[in-house]
Amino acid sequence: MESIVADSPASAGRPGGGRRPSALLRAVPAVVVLVLLAAAPFVLAPFATTVLGRILVFALFAVSLDLLVGVTGLPSLGHAAYFGVGAYTAGIVAINVTSEGVVLVLVAALAGAVAAAATGWLAVRSSGVFFLMLTLAVGEIVYQLSTTLDSVTGGSNGLYGIPAVRVGGTALTLAGYVYWFVLAVFVLGFAAVWLVSRSPVGGALRGIRDNEPRMRSLGYSPFRYKYAAFVIAGAVAGVAGGLFAVQVRLVTPSEAGFTTGALALLAVILGGAGSLWGPVLGAAVVVLVRDALGPTLEGHGPLVLGIVFVLAVYLLPRGFAGLAGVSAAVRRRRSRRTP
Amino acid sequence: MIEWFDSNLVSILNGFAVGSLLFILAVGLSIVFGMMDVLNLAHGALFLVGAYLAWSLLSGGATWGGFLAALGIAALVGLLAGGVLSVMTEPLARRPILDQALLTLGVSLVVAEVLSIVYGNDALSVGAPPGLAESVSFLGRSYPAYRLALIGVGLVLAVVVYVVVERTSVGALVRASVADREMVSAMGIDNRKVKVAVLGIGSMLATVAGVLGAPVYGARPGLDDTILILALVVVVIGGLGSVKGAFIGALVIGQVESLGRALLPDLASFILFGTLALVLVLRPRGLFGPRKLAGT
Structure with missing residues (x-):
């Protein structure tokens, strides 16, 4: 169904240069949001700044998952595995080698990419429900490893004693500085995923999502593209995990667990799969309900999230992005109405 | 060989007990x-x-x-x-x-x-x-x-489900729906x-x-995810919609979970994933899965 729409003249001209003014206009809200985010530590209390930082970490994780779910059409339930791998790697390197921020982010990215490359080689060969189950299995294995390998991961007590992150040799001890570090990496990570999604590779990924046999007959290798998307998503999830280790300075097995992956999927679905910015909002809702609202609900934030999850599936098939009316999905729907 | 079998008898029996539980779970999920x-x-x-x-x-x-x-x-x-x-x-x-x-x-x-x-969040144990x-x-x-009895219950249920699915008219409906649901509804079945x-x-x-x-197993938070994942692995290995597949898959995963954990405790998770990977590389639709899967 979607493939027919994607071929319609209305959307065929989209990537052309004629859209430049509107692209500039659309960059304005992004810049405004960025300025507001950068100014947040001056306005907010330290606790609120920390919550905002947690939102950014989870948002980057959700965006990496959206590259798989929304852009490539590969719903993964085990994406938390790469988040966990990144978090543990960054934590272990910070404790034993160096807590230099750039190094931590790079090793976390590398670890996420390697883990995704090792497991994705098999996972992306399957599709639909099989993919869902394979990723679930991968996620569970990483979770079990993180609980059983006590000597490396600290077992179920978690990896603690992670030193404060350093930038240029200076330890960042104030919440505001850590937040800016997180924000800077978030922006870079988001930009990376956005560029992939906008590039010809992103176009090919959407093509594979909408009509794989057709892309194959056009000479594309769906496996190669899906594998690339899987590895990139794993690397970005690793970076998000590294940021988590930097910010929280404690990594427990639940970071790699089923619930983390399920909540990230909730953020993507809630925000609107494929829009990239929607999952950021979805992540904000998830973190706010779990961390900020959690204490007032006597720790039963997951109950509210579960209910939100059920409602979102019924009421928001295209997420917040669908409500806002500017997502690609909605544009496509409009072009369908006026052929 | 006999000695090895003898010393690992408890693990093997545990594997059958886990397997029969997994079969009861997986057959529902699969169908x-x-x-x-x-x-x-x-x-x-x-x-x-x-x-x-x-x-x-x-x-x-x-x-x-x-x-x-x-x-x-x-x-x-x-x-x-x-x-x-x-x-x-x-x-x-x-x-x-x-x-x-x-x-x-x-x-x-x-x-x-x-x-x-x-x-609450404590692990609760239940007596037999x-x-x-x-x-x-x-x-x-x-x-x-109790575990011996569990193995027996699992076997009896496997036989019952097999007979119902393969030998009765209700079972024929089940098999027909797995093969082609639209055709079944076109023939007037709601x-x-x-x-x-x-x-x-x-x-x-x-x-x-x-x-x-x-x-x-008792009852504790988190048990639901562990069990769900094991059941899903069974279903994937056996093939969706296949009773025979769920049975074989449950036996294999039961042994991997029990014997694998007893012999190679550090590698058990990898063996689980390795078994899944091997089956999916050789038979992408599972051991007894349908040739062509509708809807994917």
């Missing part, structure tokens, strides 16, 4: 998906409901009355839950399979959280009914009688009724398995 394209991720949560139900009725002292009552109530709760799930997924029938899976995922989060509110609580001598080794029935029976098997598994 629900094979027939109705509903991937029920709430299956593990239903298992946990059964386990907590068993604890509620048996914590005061394990009696046969309490155990049978738990089984009966669990069966009813499961049937009802299946009906509710069937009604809930109906509006999503025309949306992608993922949406229904996500709905059941949300339901499972809610159920697991409600259970932790009611029963009298007469089965002791260990008996089996091939020269002492072994818990798809929605079949869905309510199939989801009801599938969910009932999950809650009953929860009661049966309670003396082995």
Whole structure:
């Protein structure tokens, strides 16, 4: 169904240069949001700044998952595995080698990419429900490893004693500085995923999502593209995990667990799969309900999230992005109405 | 060889006990998906409901009355839950399979959280009914009688399910629906009724398995995910919608979980994934899966 729409003249001209003014206009809200985010530590209390930082970490994780779910059409339930791998790697390197921020982010990215490359080689060969189950299995294995390998991961007590992150040799001890570090990496990570999604590779990924046999007959290798998307998503999830280790300075097995992956999927679905910015909002809702609202609900934030999850599936098939009316999905729907 | 077998007898028997529990779970999951394209991720949560139900009725002292009552109530709760799930997924029938899976995922989060509110976060243990609580001598080794009984129940259920699916007209409907659901509804069989029935029976098997598994696994938060993943692995290995596949898959994964963990404790998770990977590389649709899968 979607493939027919994607071929319609209305959307065929989209990537052309004629859209430049509107692209500039659309960059304005992004810049405004960025300025507001950068100014947040001056306005907010330290606790609120920390919550905002947690939102950014989870948002980057959700965006990496959206590259798989929304852009490539590969719903993964085990994406938390790469988040966990990144978090543990960054934590272990910070404790034993160096807590230099750039190094931590790079090793976390590398670890996420390697883990995704090792497991994705098999996972992306399957599709639909099989993919869902394979990723679930991968996620569970990483979770079990993180609980059983006590000597490396600290077992179920978690990896603690992670030193404060350093930038240029200076330890960042104030919440505001850590937040800016997180924000800077978030922006870079988001930009990376956005560029992939906008590039010809992103176009090919959407093509594979909408009509794989057709892309194959056009000479594309769906496996190669899906594998690339899987590895990139794993690397970005690793970076998000590294940021988590930097910010929280404690990594427990639940970071790699089923619930983390399920909540990230909730953020993507809630925000609107494929829009990239929607999952950021979805992540904000998830973190706010779990961390900020959690204490007032006597720790039963997951109950509210579960209910939100059920409602979102019924009421928001295209997420917040669908409500806002500017997502690609909605544009496509409009072009369908006026052929 | 004989010595090896003898020294690992307990692990092997445990593997069969785990396998028979997994079969009861996986056959429901497999048939629900094979027939109705509903991937029920709430299956593990239903298992946990059964386990907590068993604890509620048996914590005061394990009696046969309490155990049978738990089984009966669990069966009813499961049937009802299946009906509710069937009604809930109906509006999503025309949306992608993922949406229904996500709905059941949300339901499972809610159920697991409600259970932790009611029963707390501690691991609870459940006693076996009298007469089965002791260990008996089996091939020269002492072994818990309850687990032997569990193996027996699993075998009996496997035979019952096999006979029903392969030899009765209801079973013919099941097989036909797995093969081509649209053709079945074109022949005048109301798809929605079949869905309510199939989801009801599938969910009932999950809650009953929860009661049966309670003396082995107990009841604790997080058990739902562990069990769901094992059952999913069984279903993937065996092939969606295949009873024979669920049986073989459950036996294999039961041994991997028990014997694998006993012999190579550090590698057990890798063996589990390795088995799954190997099967999927050689037979992408599972050992006994349909040649062509509708909807993917």
